Amino acid sequence: MSTTTNHLDGAEFLSAENKGLAEPAPRFKNLTKTCDYSSKNNMGVAAAIPQFQDWREAAHQVKKFSIANLDKLIVQFESNMKARGAEVMFAQDAAEANRMVLEIAREHNVKSVVKSKSMVTEELELNHVLEGAGIRPIETDLGEYIVQLAKQRPIHLVTPAMHFTAAEVGELFHKTLGEPYSAEHAKLAAIARKNLRNDYLTAEMGVSGCNFAIADTGTVVVVENEGNAGLSTATPPVHIVLVGIEKVIPRIDDLPLFLNLLGRSGTGQKLTAYTHLIHGPAVGKKLYVIFLDNGRTKVLQDPHAWQSLFCIRCGACLNACPVYRRVGGWSYGWVYPGPIGAVLTPHLVGLHKAAELPFASSLCGACNEVCPVKIDIPHQLVHLRHRAVNEPSPMNSPFERMTWKVWAWAMRGPRRYAMAMGAVRIGVRVAKYLPWHFGKLGAWTRGRELPKVPASSFRAWWRNRQNTSQPPKEKP
Amino acid sequence: MNATTPFHYKPAPRQDDPPYQKGERVAMFIPCYVDQFFPGIGEAMVSILERLGVPVDFPSEQTCCGQPAFNSGYWEESRPVIRKFCEVFAPYRWVICPSGSCSSMCRVFFPHVDPSPEVLQVSRRVFEFSEFLVDILKVTDTGATFPHKVAFHMGCHGRRELGVFDHPLQLLHSVRGMTYCELGNIEECCGFGGTFSVKLAGTSLAMGQSKVDNIVRSGADVVASGDISCLMHVGGIIQRNPATKHIRVMHLAELLAAGI
Numbered sequence: 208m209s210t211t212t213n214h215l216d217g218a219e220f221l222s223a224e225n226k227g228l229a230e231p232a233p234r235f236k237n238l239t240k241t242c243d244y245s246s247k248n249n250m251g252v253a254a255a256i257p258q259f260q261d262w263r264e265a266a267h268q269v270k271k272f273s274i275a276n277l278d279k280l281i282v283q284f285e286s287n288m289k290a291r292g293a294e295v296m297f298a299q300d301a302a303e304a305n306r307m308v309l310e311i312a313r314e315h316n317v318k319s320v321v322k323s324k325s326m327v328t329e330e331l332e333l334n335h336v337l338e339g340a341g342i343r344p345i346e347t348d349l350g351e352y353i354v355q356l357a358k359q360r361p362i363h364l365v366t367p368a369m370h371f372t373a374a375e376v377g378e379l380f381h382k383t384l385g386e387p388y389s390a391e392h393a394k395l396a397a398i399a400r401k402n403l404r405n406d407y408l409t410a411e412m413g414v415s416g417c418n419f420a421i422a423d424t425g426t427v428v429v430v431e432n433e434g435n436a437g438l439s440t441a442t443p444p445v446h447i448v449l450v451g452i453e454k455v456i457p458r459i460d461d462l463p464l465f466l467n468l469l470g471r472s473g474t475g476q477k478l479t480a481y482t483h484l485i486h487g488p489a490v491g492k493k494l495y496v497i498f499l500d501n502g503r504t505k506v507l508q509d510p511h512a513w514q515s516l517f518c519i520r521c522g523a524c525l526n527a528c529p530v531y532r533r534v535g536g537w538s539y540g541w542v543y544p545g546p547i548g549a550v551l552t553p554h555l556v557g558l559h560k561a562a563e564l565p566f567a568s569s570l571c572g573a574c575n576e577v578c579p580v581k582i583d584i585p586h587q588l589v590h591l592r593h594r595a596v597n598e599p600s601p602m603n604s605p606f607e608r609m610t611w612k613v614w615a616w617a618m619r620g621p622r623r624y625a626m627a628m629g630a631v632r633i634g635v636r637v638a639k640y641l642p643w644h645f646g647k648l649g650a651w652t653r654g655r656e657l658p659k660v661p662a663s664s665f666r667a668w669w670r671n672r673q674n675t676s677q678p679p680k681e682k683p
Numbered sequence: 684m685n686a687t688t689p690f691h692y693k694p695a696p697r698q699d700d701p702p703y704q705k706g707e708r709v710a711m712f713i714p715c716y717v718d719q720f721f722p723g724i725g726e727a728m729v730s731i732l733e734r735l736g737v738p739v740d741f742p743s744e745q746t747c748c749g750q751p752a753f754n755s756g757y758w759e760e761s762r763p764v765i766r767k768f769c770e771v772f773a774p775y776r777w778v779i780c781p782s783g784s785c786s787s788m789c790r791v792f793f794p795h796v797d798p799s800p801e802v803l804q805v806s807r808r809v810f811e812f813s814e815f816l817v818d819i820l821k822v823t824d825t826g827a828t829f830p831h832k833v834a835f836h837m838g839c840h841g842r843r844e845l846g847v848f849d850h851p852l853q854l855l856h857s858v859r860g861m862t863y864c865e866l867g868n869i870e871e872c873c874g875f876g877g878t879f880s881v882k883l884a885g886t887s888l889a890m891g892q893s894k895v896d897n898i899v900r901s902g903a904d905v906v907a908s909g910d911i912s913c914l915m916h917v918g919g920i921i922q923r924n925p926a927t928k929h930i931r932v933m934h935l936a937e938l939l940a941a942g943i
């Protein structure tokens with residue numbers, strides 16, 4: 208499992224070296240509890256709003272409209288933004304976006320960059336690219352700052368250092384920054400603040416993501432809680448906004464709906480502490496907005512998958528997911544973890560590279576239940592499973608297909624069914640004598656007993672009952 | 684049922700109109716694992732339904748709803764099985780199934796694989812057992828007596844896909860002598876998930892263990908559920924550990940037939 212910021216090396220998860228999704232690591236015990244707590248807390252906040260379900264439905268519809276009219280809305284956004292002196296650019300993939308960022312950086316002679324939290328820059332591996340060009344990237348979100356110092360990748364969409372305890376952060380600050388050890392939250396925040404303050408003032412460039420790009424006003428909306436996004440977007444002379452094309456919404460009047468949902472679903476807040484509305488460059492400063500496609504237009508064409516572009520990255524589905532809670536974000540192999548990652552990653556990096564992901568779910572539907580924009584994640588997953596076994600991918604196994612073909616043959620008549628079930632009964636009876644790890648049965652008996660096999664089946668009981676006690680049945 | 688559950692569940696599209704006529708014959712769909720390993724559930728269903736004056740039929744041609752292949756991605760293989768299912772149950776106006784998961788396969792997922800009118804028609808006539816009792820027959824008391832401490836495990840498919848949420852609880856609350864033990868974290872999946880339980884065994888077991896821990900904490904000596912497939916997994920973990928071995932698992936239907 209790659210945990211450093213430098214290697215997002217595809218997504219082959221269930222391979223021999225990487226059992227991350229199948230075998231929960233004990234170190235995530237803390238994560239399990241935190242996710243459970245956040246999920247309960249956030250959903251409790253949501254439950255306090257009688258019309259919460261209507262909000263979700265409304266947000267779903269607005270997103271549906273936005274994605275269906277993306278081409279027009281982006282153009283509208285672009286012309287509004289440009290009219291106020293910002294530059295708006297379009298990057299087809301990560302490489303192109305990186306080239307754009309580096310060019311801008313060179314043009315302005317940039318030596319260091321302050322970054323506020325952005326998942327799109329993770330998609331670009333921007334920190335890695337900047338470092339390669341001799342530019343120092345500084346993450347300013349406390350969680351991102353911690354994972355950057357620890358040379359890790361964010362474990363969560365919203366709370367990137369969720370797996371750290373305060374004591375671990377204290378040790379990390381002590382080791383990497385030479386600060387005296389402390390496990391007090393206030394002290395730790397003060398250390399980060401002190402170390403970052405100077406960076407805001409000296410950085411020649413700020414990079415941020417964008418939560419919503421509003422078409423009718425040409426506005427970039429960035430929400431945050433620490434004030435770091437405000438500082439990193441407003442202080443340096445140059446600001447680059449990196450935004451996925453799916454973040455466009457039609458009207459500024461739609462914003463309150465999304466702000467209401469995002470805060471509550473993400474962190475259980477009625478509203479995040481800061482909401483920045485950026486309409487254009489400040490006097491004497493430069494603003495660039497780079498839209499990133501990176502596979503999104505492909506998703507747009509898929510009538511089932513396009514819903515996954517509604518995502519507002521609130522992280523609620525991660526907190527609610529019983530699998531994510533146990534395996535953590537890195538096991539998902541790429542930028543986007545959890546249920547939405549299991550949908551987005553195969554679309555964005557290619558199904559053949561991430562075919563296992565859609566199978567990393569019990570299809571319990573907790574994600575769909577909490578998603579503020581009502582993305583039908585479990586149904587997305589079954590559709591992806593269907594594709595994974597039919598397209599070239601590690602999950603496409605002729606042997607497994609053969610097995611299911613035999614099963615399908617057996618399930619098409621009561622006599623064949625009886626034969627097949629006879630075999631299953633024998634299998635279950637002898638299973639306890641088989642060693643662990645003996646195929647699928649072994650995987651079952653590793654930690655579970657098998658059910659006791661009763662003397663007769665229900666249908667045998669029914670036949671017997673029909674023959675003995677009941678009058679002949681009438682036709683239905 | 685729980686302060687942290689802000690969501691209201693609506694039943695998945697179903698054919699409930701015209702309403703059930705007294706004396707109308709219903710067909711039972713008994714999923715393969717119930718048929719082979721838990722025949723008592725089917726027997727309990729028969730006894731409850733017949734006591735309520737509902738004539739029951741068991742079409743002997745039935746096999747499986749196709750869910751295992753469907754969930755594994757093998758839709759082409761599940762399609763003929765789904766068609767077979769619809770052929771067998773086409774003559775019946777009401778199909779009752781003692782599993783939230785299999786019922787949701789029929790009602791919610793059949794149309795994904797085969798949206799033909801013949802499939803759609805049968806698909807919407809499939810009812811989960813407690814859903815049929817409460818919503819269709821308007822029965823919340825089966826007359827059962829069960830003097831035990833009982834925890835209830837809510838299967839995810841029944842609840843989130845099918846929208847069967849408080850039906851089992853309404854039925855349970857009228858059982859005489861029973862003490863209901865609320866499970867902590869009741870909304871979390873038990874980790875069964877069909878082939879998930881063996882494909883990602885470690886994660887599945889970790890989820891199951893959390894469920895068992897919550898059962899133990901609830902003080903229950905019996906765990907009931909509308910889905911015996913979940914309980915096959917949870918019960919399997921319970922049986923493995925001598926400290927929890929005394930806890931029994933049973934299907935809601937068996938509990939509702941107790942003492943009548």
Ligand code: SF4
Pocket residue numbers: 364472517518519520521522523524525547574577578579580581582
């Ligand atoms: S899929 Fe829904 S719940 Fe998950 S992060 Fe996106 S918006 Fe939030």
